[in-house]
Amino acid sequence: MSAVERKTACVTGGSGYIASALIKMLLQKGYAVKTTVRNPDDMEKNSHFKELQALGPLKIFRADLEEEGSFDEAVAGCDYAFLVAAPMNLKSQNPEKELLEAGVQGTLNVLRSCVKAGTVKRVILTSSAAAVSGQPLQGDGNGSSHVLDESSWSDLDYLRSTNGISPAQAYAIAKVLSEKEASKLAEENGISLVAVCPVATVGASPAPVANESVANVLSLLSVSDSISGNEEINTLRMIDQYSGGLKLVHVDDLCRAEIFLAEKASPSPSGRYICCALNTTIRQIARSLAAKYPHYNVDIDALGGGLPEKPTILLSSEKLTSEGFEFMYKTVDEMYDDAFVEYGMALGILHYRERETTMSSEVERKTVCVTGGNGYVASLLVKMLLEKGYAVQTTVRDPNNPEKVSHFKDMEKLGPLKVFRANLEDEGSFDEAVAGCHYAFLVAAPVYDKSHKSDDLEKEIVQGGVEGTLNVMRSCARAGTVKRVILTSSTAAVSSLRPLEGAGHVLDESSWSDIEYLRSMEKLSPTQAYSISKVLSEKEATKFAEENGLSLVTLCPVVAVGASPVVRVDTSVPACLSLITGDEEMMNILKGIEKASGWSMPMVHIEDVCRAEIFVAEEESASGRYICGSLNTTVTEIAGFLAAKYPQYNVRCDCIEEHHPEKPTISLSSAKLIGEGFEFKYKNLDEMYDDLVAYGKALGLIPN
The missing domain is CATH 3.40.50.720 (NAD(P)-binding Rossmann-like Domain)
Known part of the structure; x- marks a missing residue:
């Protein structure tokens, strides 16, 4: 070098x-x-x-x-x-x-x-x-x-x-x-x-x-x-x-x-x-x-x-x-x-003190539920809620799987954390986890498992996502204590549209992905199934919340990057690092995300996603859906940035085809979220990738 x-x-x-x-x-x-x-x-x-x-x-x-x-x-x-x-x-x-x-x-x-x-x-x-x-x-x-x-x-x-x-x-x-x-x-x-x-x-x-x-x-x-x-x-x-x-x-x-x-x-x-x-x-x-x-x-x-x-x-x-x-x-x-x-x-300057020992009443400490606590976003959300003084109840499908729950051991030092067994497919399995909670963060959702190549994406992703969301919502209604439900959706429910002419399109919360267009393809892809699932989950959850007097706020994050407590991640992290790692499969997923988003690669740091989730939970006036994204970019821009910042990794700029745009043709606006008082901490590629590359090294995705 x-x-x-x-x-x-x-x-x-x-x-x-x-x-x-x-x-x-x-x-x-x-x-x-x-x-x-x-x-x-x-x-x-x-x-x-x-x-x-x-x-x-x-x-x-x-x-x-x-x-x-x-x-x-x-x-x-x-x-x-x-x-x-x-x-x-x-x-x-x-x-x-x-x-x-x-x-x-x-x-x-x-x-x-x-x-x-x-x-x-x-x-x-x-x-x-x-x-x-x-x-x-x-x-x-x-x-x-x-x-x-x-x-x-x-x-x-x-x-x-x-x-x-x-x-x-x-x-x-x-x-x-x-x-x-x-x-x-x-x-x-x-x-x-x-x-x-x-x-x-x-x-x-x-x-x-x-x-x-x-x-x-x-x-x-x-x-x-x-x-x-x-x-x-x-x-x-x-x-x-x-x-x-x-x-x-x-x-x-x-x-x-x-x-x-x-x-x-x-x-x-x-x-x-x-x-x-x-x-x-x-x-x-x-x-x-x-x-x-x-x-x-x-x-x-x-x-x-x-x-x-x-x-x-x-x-x-x-x-x-x-x-x-x-x-x-x-x-x-x-x-x-x-x-x-x-x-x-x-350093020995401070002594460890249990948060619980000084709490005089439940009024002083609110309890929240976070579903899917072994997930990329949910695990960091659990950590940040504990750091803010909440008691947290989280769910996983198998609490006995050490590979997926080992991160909870360190989190338990931050405050009261209980882990419950629950499955999106099992009606009533979230009742115990939600009972007594002030807020419920619905983060868990079925994702495509490439290991078993399912032929029934309609059932597993679309129906599974909608029914899973409603299962947790019904548990929230039965609990009688939940003041607000925060549903983690995705901008896949916003930007999957019929091709738009020209550039400079700006989408806000009034935009919904076009289900008819997504279903018009000869065969439903995992990406299309995921988008349909998110649209239907949002709409069915909103209908249920109105019928049962629940306050529901939906957060639609863009592609999230950055470090999380979990030691195993699926798509967004390896995909966003693929230009560095050279992983062809993940690189194709990255390009697919850009294409599905209307030739745009919107990004947000995972820490900002979790901060936004907590913000809309605590902000009494919050309502409806909120797009959560701090940067609109493209794969071409990312590749150029990474090549300049990390020359030691021989970034694959040559793999970006000519039809990939330099600038995004569609931008997703977080003006509603910002207008209500939220401020993003990570706003450019430099800030986001510093943390992401270090995380990639820790996960073994990138050599030191």
Whole structure:
């Protein structure tokens, strides 16, 4: 593999929280990565490299910020250099030397190695918002806030005005001076330099050892007795007061922003970029966490006085977003997800606590049913519902099949999960699973089993799908507790139409697949049977719901991609990966999906599907059907994208026939869903395939 095919990036400080997440993301994007650590033999800090090396070529080098030239070997031959390593010890007894001097000289040492390498196209310096907001600002008393952008610099005179600088002050001064000295050196040597100034970073990372910032941002959940006696909480309070509130960004968004700025060609990025997705306060975070994680007993009152309700200083990322970057995590709820909490447990910062032990009544925890819990979509839906605090009852045909139910073992740690035996063909078999449930998510549906080549698709797929849906609906009616049924349909019930002339057609929820046209073929195909089944299931379920006073909402997802808890998948994942794997059968299925969808390949990330399912369940005003798709594309566009992103896999662009369009002739609109307040997190192929390729490797579909 030549350098033209795969770019190489250097990431300094690979044992760190941010750097380890950045390495993982770069490897997933197809880069070769070189990283540096002070001691490669320290397995306590470096154990995560073994799993990261399974994602792609990763080399680890010994280097120290204090040693001139020690980064030369790691940087040699690299296209990009991400300078993440920096001294960080808020308990330092000699902050002037250990944080300030070491921070500036360490940055310059790595930059000099970049100059010597002669191959580095751009250096991305990870600075900090501490280099932006350390200045004496006061509110005007009218409730307004100061808004700081990249033109703002922390005031060095102000930071040095006390008797002896604290570690926090030394860190802020070091970041200011590092940025300015690095910019000077870069200009003198013709190197493209971009500085990223992240705020407090949250989220799970591969790093097996926590830095102080992770413990600080998780401290509201780690309090066991007295908040006032908790060192990390006091640090968080100090940051809140010093910075006019707490500013947060998810580590995934930070890494995405760094890569975005490294790769961006036109217009070329320059200068510094604040990376902040949320301006909030410790009080606002505490309220959100108290509601989301009641079993951690977050004591808001014990935070004491002197803390603002709203931030008095806001950091603006308008420069970053105006150049095309979009944050995926924008709320406390999204940032403090269960993956972050689990990471805190793995690091020993948080203790495992059963959600059930702190629930005082059924009112506090709603119970839901998810049918087909061993399925691709349903398994992730179960996981996300547990993470949101629901009790979940799910169904499978055979609870004793370890291949299909092994994923439930890990899920049971997230909250109360019960698994029931049920079959769509057996009337009443869902009664026990639905009993006592607040919501019922009907995800299970018969799918074509290519292993036994059924000749009776009408019976197995069409009739089986309709009757199976009605069987579960009848169980919901008998339960008497179900407030809403969420039926997972498909855009196969929307877009399977007679051929449309021209291009630019936009379909919404008023469109229904044409059953007469689908039945007009000489022989019913599995794809046609599936479309007919979805149309009839929706209509019969709607009729039944109206007759029995049930609230029914239907979600019609497009082709779903992304990682799921299940270790065995059928069609959409291997089909969407077929251009990489070269699987001819799956490639033909992919082309068939495009043709059946009117020469369009609409896509959505599976996480967004599950978020949408929960959204329409909880949104009281939701009604009718909702198309769920964030991207309209084509197989031709996907092939071109994959060939550029993953050159190491020799993507099969040659297999796309000339009659396949460059642009979709039909687009599916999710305007109704978005108009009611839903927002997709994954909106382009780059975001979707990062996760999908990693999942494909885990499943053994793609070689590492």
